[in-house]
Amino acid sequence: MRGLGYHTEMxxxxxxxxxxxxxxxxxxxxxxxxxxxxxxxLAVEALxxxxxxxxxxxxWHFRTxxxxxxxxxxxxxxxxxxxxxxxxxxxxxxxxxxxxxxRRVAHELQxxxxxxxxxxxxxxxxxxxxxxxxxKRRTEFLHTAYKQAGMEGADALNRARLTYAAYVGFxxxxxxxxxxxxxxxxxxxxxEHMIATLIPA
Amino acid sequence: MRGLGYHTEMxxxxxxxxxxxxxxxxxxxxxxxxxxxxxxxLAVEALxxxxxxxxxxxxWHFRTxxxxxxxxxxxxxxxxxxxxxxxxxxxxxxxxxxxxxxRRVAHELQxxxxxxxxxxxxxxxxxxxxxxxxxKRRTEFLHTAYKQAGMEGADALNRARLTYAAYVGFxxxxxxxxxxxxxxxxxxxxxEHMIATLIPA
DNA sequence: TGGATTCCATACGCACGAGTATGGAGCGCT
DNA sequence: AGCGCTCCATACTCGTGCGTATGGAATCCA
Numbered sequence: 001m002r003g004l005g006y007h008t009e010m011x012x013x014x015x016x017x018x019x020x021x022x023x024x025x026x027x028x029x030x031x032x033x034x035x036x037x038x039x040x041x042l043a044v045e046a047l048x049x050x051x052x053x054x055x056x057x058x059x060w061h062f063r064t065x066x067x068x069x070x071x072x073x074x075x076x077x078x079x080x081x082x083x084x085x086x087x088x089x090x091x092x093x094x095x096x097x098x099x100x101x102x103r104r105v106a107h108e109l110q111x112x113x114x115x116x117x118x119x120x121x122x123x124x125x126x127x128x129x130x131x132x133x134x135x136k137r138r139t140e141f142l143h144t145a146y147k148q149a150g151m152e153g154a155d156a157l158n159r160a161r162l163t164y165a166a167y168v169g170f171x172x173x174x175x176x177x178x179x180x181x182x183x184x185x186x187x188x189x190x191x192e193h194m195i196a197t198l199i200p201a
Numbered sequence: 202m203r204g205l206g207y208h209t210e211m212x213x214x215x216x217x218x219x220x221x222x223x224x225x226x227x228x229x230x231x232x233x234x235x236x237x238x239x240x241x242x243l244a245v246e247a248l249x250x251x252x253x254x255x256x257x258x259x260x261w262h263f264r265t266x267x268x269x270x271x272x273x274x275x276x277x278x279x280x281x282x283x284x285x286x287x288x289x290x291x292x293x294x295x296x297x298x299x300x301x302x303x304r305r306v307a308h309e310l311q312x313x314x315x316x317x318x319x320x321x322x323x324x325x326x327x328x329x330x331x332x333x334x335x336x337k338r339r340t341e342f343l344h345t346a347y348k349q350a351g352m353e354g355a356d357a358l359n360r361a362r363l364t365y366a367a368y369v370g371f372x373x374x375x376x377x378x379x380x381x382x383x384x385x386x387x388x389x390x391x392x393e394h395m396i397a398t399l400i401p402a
Numbered sequence: 403t404g405g406a407t408t409c410c411a412t413a414c415g416c417a418c419g420a421g422t423a424t425g426g427a428g429c430g431c432t
Numbered sequence: 433a434g435c436g437c438t439c440c441a442t443a444c445t446c447g448t449g450c451g452t453a454t455g456g457a458a459t460c461c462a
Contacts, residue, residue, distance in 0.1 A: 020408080020409060020410085021409080021410090053409090053410065053411085054410070054411055054412080055410095055411090055412095056409085056410045056411050056412075057409065057410050057411085058410095060408080060409060060410070061409090
């Protein structure tokens with residue numbers, strides 16, 4: 001569990017072994033709370049209870065609640081890139097990158113929980129620019145991937161937009177809306193259908 | 202403006218000509234407020250100010266704030282279907298229905314404001330079942346449309362899911378995130394690209 | 403070991419928004 | 433005219449959650 005990936009040290013979130021807390025501990029706890037309960041549930045006293053301390057601790061590390069949100073979002077944004085992108089870029093054949101990307105993203109649902117939670121928190125002014133940057137970068141990544149796969153300029157860009165929109169919409173519909181409880185086989189079939197229709201042969 | 206479509210009477214939202222209010226007036230005002238400011242901004246005193254009355258009026262028509270939300274959502278759900286669907290079903294050639302649907306949906310952005318606002322309010326327990334029902338119906342409509350266009354059973358269903366996910370994601374990315382400020386020409390090109398890739402030739 | 407610094411607890415104040423109580427103005431009906 | 437019902441205003445209570453003030457414990461360092 002806890003399988004996100006923030007925090008540099010292991011052995012976090014163990015109830016008895018709590019000594020002193022750092023700002024990063026609060027940010028990590030905030031991110032896990034967001035991924036489980038949404039941004040709206042981010043309250044300082046609730047977080048403090050969960051960490052076994054009181055508000056007094058919090059307001060030593062952060063000036064305000066918004067400051068924590070800001071820091072947590074920044075942390076998430078900086079951490080979240082790098083991994084999958086570099087893995088995909090390591091694939092030699094450009095025409096194999098997109099299908100592989102689709103399949104990997106589809107089978108690692110855990111890292112998308114925060115993104116999905118942030119998606120339904122687009123009311124908040126602080127998350128909008130973060131999501132805008134992240135979505136822009138990912139769409140650009142898809143854009144170059146489609147170009148490397150042999151598509152023309154304008155088509156590659158629109159295909160990238162369409163692909164990312166499908167990703168976002170899928171998260172909303174199946175993750176947070178839990179719409180058509182897909183079985184494992186149905187889900188795989190859906191992914192393969194996506195690959196077949198969105199990726200040029 | 203105000204161009205949604207609730208309320209049976211015309212002449213609503215005129216400041217001086219206010220006599221007595223009905224429950225429907227509150228529901229309509231709630232929906233317009235939601236489409237402009239989001240569900241989180243739905244406060245009874247704010248609504249009352251906007252309608253030129255006080256809370257005393259509100260709590261005569263509704264037992265609680267949640268009751269208003271519930272009623273407004275119900276109203277929106279019942280009103281919002283019928284129109285476009287029946288228009289599309291009137292098109293004789295089944296293979297022309299999907300492109301026409303895409304183009305019509307793309308050029309009537311106004312009715313999607315509420316849906317987009319509800320999309321970023323999926324935290325709230327009351328909106329989840331409503332959005333689930335609406336999304337389910339629309340996806341099923343797409344499913345039959347794809348079958349009528351000549352696709353096989355499983356492919357038609359997955360294509361319908363993919364299409365609707367792209368729609369939802371587009372709303373999130375461009376509407377609420379305002380991501381790549383598309384010009385009118387770019388937007389049309391994107392829609393045509395969608396038609397070309399998602400609809401079988 | 404004593405002092406400075408870091409981290410945390412306790413106890414407040416305060417704003418905001420939902421819900422309640424109660425009385426009053428307007429209209430229909432006889 | 434008088435009564436009753438509908439709709440609304442005013443003035444509260446109350447819970448919740450942010451932020452503050454201040455003192456105490458733990459840790460580091462000279």
